[in-house]
Amino acid sequence: MLKQVEGSQAVAEAIAMCRPEVICAYPITPQTHIVEDLGAKVKSGALAPCEFINVESEFAALSVAIGSSAAGARSYTATASQGLLFMAEAVYNASGLGLPIVMTVGNRAIGAPINIWNDQSDSMSMRDAGWIQLYAESNQEAVDLHIQAFRIAELLSVPVMVCMDGFILTHAYERVEIPSQEQVDAFLPAFEPRQVLDPANPKTIGAMVGPEAFTEVRYLAHHKQMQALDLIPNVAEEFRQIFGRDAGGLVSGYRHQDAETIVVTLGSVIGTMQEVIDELRQAGHSIGAVALRSFRPFPLEALRQLIAPAKRVVVFEKCLAVGLGGVVASNVRMASHGLSVPVYSVIGGLGGRPITRASLTKLFTEAMQDSLEGLHFLDLNQEVVNRQIEREEGSRRSGSVAENILRDIGLVATAKVS
């Protein structure tokens, strides 16, 4: 059924139809609306039997999900930003124990300085935690990926993180096709755990493992992700057959087939990019885009095939590996290894800075002229940066970077007015 709904509401409806059995909730912007909606649904009895637990921290939220999943219940939670970092220890633990928990990350920046707006630093910080990471382009895809996430997680006994851009998706009202319960039931069978805490067959879960076996355990975690490379497209195909639309998969391309310049990105920014690409194509430029839907496992081979014919690749991402550059770009460079395709790394949209069509048009035009530096920060205010660098060189007590910059920006604004 087509509905005009908020992204969070749409995701809550999708989760509800996946028949979750335990939902753990701890508030953090911008994922709150999802669990609020689910809480109301559980209370109404619509999801029975389902337990909704208000916990005291994100660390507890995922820990409760670890317990409920190990006891055989389909388990779900959602978080963002600082919350994801606060549960980091449990994030690694859930995958190490092979528990197919599904978690939404409403992507948001990480402080300090504290910032509630969207970028992808949070989920990227957990990229090596052993979870499958799927990135939604739109609210429709967020709905579809969540339904696929349970199937993938439970088939592999690996937890899945569905990442959706905070506010841009979670709080946006869009037209979303909400599937029927019959469709979801046909697609997602009941959870059959590989191991379960049961007095009838007592098992020890989470034993200590030393050097004699640890490498093999880690290798098998990697092996599961390699299996996921095959499984994710198959699940997307099954999904297409039942729901009648394309969603999921490892990568998706947009006007990339004959493109000399290919932009690689992930998440909701692909929507803006498609418009910019259409405009540039109309002006006669050869440009297209590839969106990564699965970041873990990273689709090295699938991506390599898509970018191999291009003359250059521009990786656009909303996160920064401080001291190195682009996180996604580093991964893309692994996929382009041996190809004579230069990979430009662009960081943009940090802490919710708008990514405008004008900025992207300028960026892509520069890229197509090969006049971009290897690492580029979109819309960086170099004047403000320079002023702070001067301040630090001039005075030992130069004060807080963030507050100085805010003051500078205020001054700039005042100067413009006067």
Next chain:
Amino acid sequence: MSYQQVKFYQTGTLTVGNRLLDEQQRTVQATLDRSNSLDSGHRACQGCGEALGARYAIDAAMRAADNQLVATNATGCLEVFTTPYPESAWRIPWIHSLFGNAAAVATGVAAALKVKGREGIRVIAQGGDGGTTDIGFGCLSGMFERNDDVLYICYDNQAYMNTGVQRSSATPGAARTATTQPLGPQPGAEFGKGKNVPLIAMAHMIPYVATASVHDLHDLEAKVTRAMLLHGARYIQVFVPCPLGWGARPADTMKIARLAVESGLYPLFEAEHGEIVNVTRLRHRADVEEYLTLQRRFAHVFKHPEQLQHIRAIADQNIRKFGLLDAQEGVAR
């Protein structure tokens, strides 16, 4: 509670002499059909109080739950010495996740069992004092305030033993640990610090809180059994000496535990919904020196009478506060 404390003067302890009791009054440990939930062959040190405490508690819980039990375990000695992969000493479904989340994992297990309509299966969370009073405290308090259907058992050996005897918030004043070294007149652990988690648990108004000691098997089993009869959040803290960490003879584990209680340093009580309903009175008050002298962690206090006096004052206060002695016996020795 139906349990009547009986002291066996032939042996000087409360834990043996089952043959002198009626069969119904005998301990779970004395029965042939005890579950041996924590089986032999684990890697605990000789004289480990925690290994005994866990065995006693879980066997009693298994009896009370008709063998329908799941346990979660915090990281620590108990976890390490029972589950060196690929071996396990546990004969019950058991999960270890992290150091600080045993209570939350247990909440999750209980929720799953409820959803599955298997509420007859009971859930226990367990950990040492570090995993309970320090790093696991947030999850513990959360489990308490939600009144989740979990019995949390803390095996209190008063320091981080697994990592090499560092101070926890359950370490008593004066005790030497690797991170509280005594120096001249300065005690090991500072007086006036640390927290009393049983009292904090009571402040959550949960259905049941108790302290117990590994030396008093009847009392420990009775408290676990009582806790298992109730639902909601329950907490039992069991005093379990650590020969290695305390610098004590392995053979003295039970004696030290008994003296901790009889000196007034470790009051045993039960509380329901925030109210104390039972305290274990002391028939004979032992001197704190008798308790301290068996442990090298307190060796320095004998060179510093003011430290010894401070420890005495703590015992005196416990006796007053919990009414451990009959009024006519008073506080004086």
